[in-house]
Amino acid sequence: MAEKKYAPIRGSWGHDPGVPGDVYIVGAPTVAQFQAMPGNPPGFPKESGYGEGIxxxxxxxxxxxxRLSLVAYGTRATTGSYTPYVYAGTLGAEYDWQLIVAKTTVQTEDPASAPYTHAFTEPLKQRYYGSQPLYAMAGWNNPHSATSSGGTWYNDVTKNTFDATNITWLKITIYGDDTFPLAYSYIQFKDIIDDYRPMAIRKNGAWKSLDNTGGFWQIRKSGKWIDVPKTSFSDDGKPNKSANQIRKSGTWKAQSKIGG
Incomplete structure (x- = not known):
């Protein structure tokens, strides 16, 4: 089973002058990326199965x-530093997060400069309520419920889908309650899709996979070098799938990943 490839992402809730702090909702696949989020939250929730990113x-x-794997935490308004506290208000106060996704096909190392087209907007499926504990107060990872014991983590897929043909970057914002200015996360699409390069080389008596983040794989065709696309893990072993195939039981099937 392929391990999903996550990227860091963050959103924020607009500051209310009547409360002592601000709320961020974030996820990151590494300790360094998580603790570098605004306010420098401590710990690493991914180790407990939460807040891995996008x-x-x-x-x-x-x-x-x-798929979004997130945790919500607080920062002190006066210092911007991480502070463990709860969503402001009583259970009657409702907190909805909104997600906006845009995409581009431009090849660039400066994604902020590229033009984007809107893919979709939707609210996150989970609603939160006043007095619910934010990360890492006791109870933040409880099961969700519309009570003060409800957990303030998030792990779900979007209801909307999008055509990813030739996509290079996604421009994403997650915000709540008139957050301004909006903060964008730029996600390189190839970094979050579950695909692989099946080829390998024999080295020191073992097969060494050529599936890495760098380099490229090309084939000479009609006098030109053409990129050979990677194979989606969801197509692994399926008939007539992938540009990388093997003949098996009389059928061409997607070649599985070789080597470690």
């Missing part, structure tokens, strides 16, 4: 949806 899940062909 990844893409293939629906079919070039149609994808996003």
């Amino acid at each position: 990844t893409a899940e293939k629906v079919n062909d070039n149609l994808y949806r996003l």
